[in-house]
Amino acid sequence: MLKMLGSPRRCCDGITRRETLAAGALTTLGAGFSLPDLLAAQESTDEPLAGSGKAKSVILLYLLGGAPTQDMYDLKPGAPENIRGPFQPIATSAPGAEISEMMPLSAKWMHRSAIVRSVGHESGCHNTLPSYTGYERKLPNISITEDFYPPSMGSVCEYLNPDPASPDYIYMPCYLGWGQSIRRPGPYGGFLGKQYDPLYTVCSPSVDNPPDKPYHSQVLRGEPKIPNSKLSDGMTVDRLNLRKNLLDQLDDQRRRVGRSPATVSFGKQSERAWSILTSSSVRDAFDLDQVDPGLRDKYGRTLFGSSALVARRLVESGVRFVNVTWDCYYERLKLQYECWDTHKRNEGILRGYNLPVLDVTYNALMEDLEQSGLLDETLVLVMSDFGRTPKHNKNAGRD
Structure with a gap:
């Protein structure tokens, strides 16, 4: 009998591939099923445990809305025009690997990266639960979290945290769904208990360059903060x-x-x-006034970029799991683009804002981690709730 945090699985009955990956995901954090043993070993030696991954921390960059991977990491240059999209593939630092021309800075890091194409779920629409937890559960498009839901990856890290006074799971720049005035499921403690929910930050974002026409490039500014800290x-x-x-x-x-x-x-x-x-x-x-202005410029001084910079600083302080979400802010800020949910004007949104901002932020984060000596022990994930349809719709978007 294999038991993962209260959910029994019989190996002889055939553990599923998803369950195997879920177990392995914990090992990726250098934890496996024996994080207390690992932490005890860390107190006595710097040598890693046999079979454990090198990563001690995770930074999850979550792109809410369904990022179109075929315009980012999995281009189809030989496909028909209405499938392959407008962007051309470019060579990267990994021989034979190509990504979008809109991500030239990210291309420099492909030799340190892996594109995982085998992850999927059948939950439908913007159900954020599977991507945070690895569990299938069909939910309505807009759903609140429930105590009986499975825990998120970050909550598992908090569950295994030997020091309850020090947060091991921080979520930025605000709770998931804040920009739409809803609270989406996924990044919570679930059946482990609310004490394993993340430490949430707050933000007061603003918009630069109000649009004089639809889909004019707007810049979302702001920083994550811990209130009353x-x-x-x-x-x-x-x-x-x-x-x-x-x-x-x-x-x-x-x-x-x-x-x-x-x-x-x-x-x-x-x-x-x-x-x-x-x-x-x-x-x-969280005090970005202490940061060199040049470094802040590299991250882009956007809400997403500033949150990624804080994430790197949190990892340096010892936090194991940091989530940075690119939320949908239309409800609160009336932006002309709707995060990564590109049902309309897919090319315009990606070319005008989303991909350049992601490219700059990701590159700055990777450079910063490398220069601070943290890259070898930090797992950086770029993930979304799902992908998008191969063909464009009548609104020049992907459904």
């Missing part, structure tokens, strides 16, 4: 310690009454808040 005026660490001691006593009384899931979740969140208020490593990662 600094001590207020007049508050010292000593005074905060006194308040925490009082809070701990109240928590002890609460635990005597009953250990409900809400109590457990509140306790973990309190420890996180205390850690951020009294230590600087995570909090300082």
